[in-house]
Amino acid sequence: MPMLLIKGFYDIKGSQPDGDTVHFTADDPAEWSLVGGGGGRAVEHTALGRATLRLDAIDALETHYGPGRDHQPLMFAHAARDELLRFLGFTDVQRPTGETVTASTPDTVPGFVLTRGADVHGRCVALAGRGAPPGTSGLEIDVDVPLLQTTVNHHLIVKGLVYPTFYRSLFTTLRTELATATKTARDAGQGLWPSDVTTTGAKITGLPSLTDEVVILPKLFRRTVDYLRLAMPLSCYPAFLAGVQDRYSVLSTGERRAGLHHIVEVTNSSTVRMTQLPEDLVFEDA
Template sequence: MPMLLIKGSYEITGTQPDGDTVHFTPDDPNQWDLVGGPGGRRVQHGATGRATLRLDAIDALETHYGPDRVHQPLQFAHAARDELLTRLGFTGVQHQPDETVTAATPESAPGFILTRGTDVHGRCIALAGSGAPPGPSGLDIDVDETVLRTTVNHHMVAVGLAYPTFYRSLFTSLRAELTSVAQQARASGQGLWPSDATTTGAKITGLSSLTDDIVILPKLFRRLVDYLKLSNGSLACFPAFLAGVQDRYSILSTGERCAGLQDVVEVTDSQTVQMTHPAEDLVFDEA
C-alpha cells in the first residue's frame, strides 16, 4: 500500500493528546502540501507547521468529547493516552485537569508518519512511528504488514487499548493484520477487552453510565452521548436517531452496504444497547 512518508517530531506541551490524537510537525512544513483529502482538503496547520494527527484505523476511549468535554471511563481513556505518549518517546508527562499537557521530557520526540489524506476537520489521517523513518521523507513508500507493525497504531491495538476502526482508504492486507492482533488481544484479555460491553450489551441508565462505568466502542459512545442530549433517557428512539445520522459503512462478513448504525445496533428494554457485529467487521466511508 503506497503511503506518503513525512519525517518530523511530536510535540505535546500545550496540547490535549488522547489515545488516538497527537500533534506532529514535519521537518519540512512544505511537505504538508503533498497531502490531500477528498475535495482537495488540505492539512490544517499552524505557522510552524504543527498539525493534529488522527491515528488511522484505531479508536481509543474518549478523554474529552464535544463541547461538554464528556469522557469515557478514564481508567482506559488515560491508559491509552499514556501508552501512546510513552511509545512516542515521552516521559514525565504532566497534565492539567482539562487534559492539557504542561510538561514532558523531551520537549519534542523525533518520528515519522505515513499518510494518504485528511479528514473533514483538516486533521492528517496517519500511521505514526517513533525514531528513524523507514524511507526518505516526502516520498511514497510501500507500507506492508512489516512496516505496519512498527507503528503506534498497531501497538495500541495489540495491547488492547484501542479498538480497530476501519475506513475504506486502508488496504485489505493492513486491515487483516490489525483484525488479527485485535482478536488476539481480545482472546487473551488484554487492556480494555475484559470490560468491553460493545457486543455483549450495556445498560444505559443515564450519561453517568457512559462516563463512569461502561466500556464500549467510542463511535457508539459518541452517538449515544449526542442522542442523550435530545432524549429523556430512554433508548427506545435510539435506532431512529442512528438512521438519521446515517453513518455509511459495509459489513465485511455479509458484504452488506448500510446507511446508519441501526442495522448493527440492537436496543432492548429501552435501556440496553449492543452491537451485533464487532468493530473489525465494519468498514466506514470517510465523511
C-alpha cells in the first residue's frame, strides 16, 4: 500500500494529546502540501510545519468530546494516551492543571508519519512511527504488515487500549492485520476489553453512566452523547441514528449501510448495544 512518508518530530508542549491524537512537526513544512497527492483536503499546519495527527484505524476513549468536553471512563482514556506518549519516547510528562501538557522529557522526539490524506478538521490521518524513517521523506513508500507493526497504531491495538475503527482508505491487508491483533487482544483480556460492553449492552441511565461507567466504542459514545443532550427518551435513539446517516459497510455480510440504527439496538428501555463487532465495520472516509 503506497503512503506518503514525512519525517519530523513529535512536540506535545501546549497541546492536549489523547490516545489517537498528537502533534507532529514536519522537518520540511512544504511536504504537507503533498498529502493526498497534492489534491483533496489540505493538512492544516503552522508556518513551522506543526500539524495535528489523527491516528489511522484506531479510536481511543474520549478525554474531551464536544462543547461539554465530555469524557469516557478516564482510566482507559488516559492509559491509551500515556502509552502512546511512552511508545513515542516521552517521559515525565507534566500536566499540572488538567489535560494540557506544560513540559516533557525530552522536549521533542524524532519520528515519521505515513499518510494518504487529511480529515474534515484538517488533521493528517496517519500511521505514526518513532525514530528514523524507513525511506525518503516526501516520497511514497510501500507500507506492508511488518512496517505497520512498528507503528504506535498497531502497538495500541496489541495492548488492547484502543478500538479498531476502519475507514475505506485503509488497505485490506493492513486492516486484516489490525483486526487479527484486535481479536488476539480481546481474547487475552488485554487493556479495556474485559470492561467493554459495546456488543453485550451498555446500561445508560444518563450522561454520567456514559462518562464514568460504561466502556464502549468511541463512535457509539459520541453519537449517544449527542442524543442525550437532546433530552429525549432513549426509545427514540434509533430514529436519531437513522438521521445522522453514518455510512459504512459490514464486512461479514457485504452490506453497505447508511445509519447506525441498522446495527444498534435499544432493549429494556435503557440498554444500548451494537450487533456487530467494531472490526467488522468499514466506515466511509471522514
